[in-house]
Amino acid sequence: MVNLTNKEKFLLEGEKYQHQLAIDKYNNYVAQSQDSILKNLFSNLVKIEEKHLSIINEMLQGQVPQINTESIHPYYENNSINSNDLFNIGNIILSSIDTNHYEDGDKIICFDALTTEELLYSTSSSASLEFKNTEFEDALKYIINEKSENIKYISTYMSKRGMYNNTIYF
Incomplete structure (x- = not known):
């Protein structure tokens, strides 16, 4: 059992709150998405965020989470980020031929999800400084x-x- 300082508890509670918001948002995006591949992507993000929330909850209880580091991102399968040809999301493959095929609503929620992940990356990185060593x-x-x-x-x-x-319109 690890004793947390008040600051550590505060930071973890903030992380917990932000991850729960992301889960709620991504669940809504599953329902709102027009593209079935995008629905699958958001379903995967929900699973990832739920895993993160579980880790944070363990930490708040003073438990050291057991992390399986073999697979950093189990839902990001068989992809080469540098590939211009293929992108595999949960066994559904997008190719570069699929460009410019999207609904405006899907574009808006993708930009919002990207911003959400960037925020979570930033807050998690900042919080981690308090837990160094x-x-x-x-x-x-x-x-x-x-x-x-x-x-x-x-x-x-x-x-x-x-x-x-092209430009995004709100």
Whole structure:
């Protein structure tokens, strides 16, 4: 059992809140998405965020989470980020031919999800500084690494769909 300082508890509670918001948001995006591949991407992000929330809850209880570091991002399968041809999301493959095929609503929620992941990456990175050289350092590094993969995951989908090619209107 690890005793947390008030500051550590405060930071973890903030992380817990932010991850729960992301779960709620991504569950809504599953329902709102027009593209079935995007629905799958958001379903995967919900699973990832639920895993992060579980890790944070363990830490808040003073438990050191057991992290399986073999698979940093289990839902980001068989992808080469540098590949211009293929992107595999849960066994569904997008190719570069799929560009410019999206609904405006999907583009808006993708941009919001990308911003959400960037915020979570930033807050997790900042919080991790407080836990440097503690029992929780590896758990936070794991979450930060997955956040980085989530950003690539969303960004690659958006790139393959051509969502960066024109202006977004709100």
